[in-house]
Amino acid sequence: MQEAAVDAEVLLRAIEVRKSELHQLPLLKAEPLLAILDEDLPTTTEKNGRNAAECWVDLTDYLRRLVLLFSPDPIETDSRGHADLTVVLDRLAGFSTQTGVKEWTALSVQILSAYELA
Structure with a gap:
């Protein structure tokens, strides 16, 4: 029973890590696109x-x-x-x-x- 609990905890931690990675992926993909937009969008202030x-x-x-x-x-x-x-x-x-x-x-x-x- 204790071994199963340890296995479950390891699995839950792996799921949390994966969720965190999946959350970061769109941010990493968006960053270069936002940099391009920053270059292209006009701004009225220096x-x-x-x-x-x-x-x-x-x-x-x-x-x-x-x-x-x-x-x-x-x-x-x-x-x-x-x-x-x-x-x-x-x-x-x-x-x-x-x-x-x-x-x-x-x-x-x-x-x-x-x-x-x-």
């Missing part, structure tokens, strides 16, 4: 990233572009082409209901918390 404020602007622009890949509704920008981070994060969090992946909301909350702390 990436400076010299100080914290500019890095937040750059992050907002990247997230805005990510949202626009999956949602055709435009995101309003100011006269310099910058979007409001909270608007972008709300749209990003909306992917949770569209895709059933709760991590979109968690990511949005985490970024907003870091932004408010900064």
Whole structure:
């Protein structure tokens, strides 16, 4: 009985490892495609990233572009082409209901918390 329990535990661990590998595979396949899209998609803002404020602007622009890949509704920008981070994060969090992946909301909350702390 104890030997069967050990075998079952080994099998369960193997299944968990395989599930983890299967979860990572689409991410690895998507990464080069997203890099190509990043090159091809026009952006209205130059990436400076010299100080914290500019890095937040750059992050907002990247997230805005990510949202626009999956949602055709435009995101309003100011006269310099910058979007409001909270608007972008709300749209990003909306992917949770569209895709059933709760991590979109968690990511949005985490970024907003870091932004408010900064």
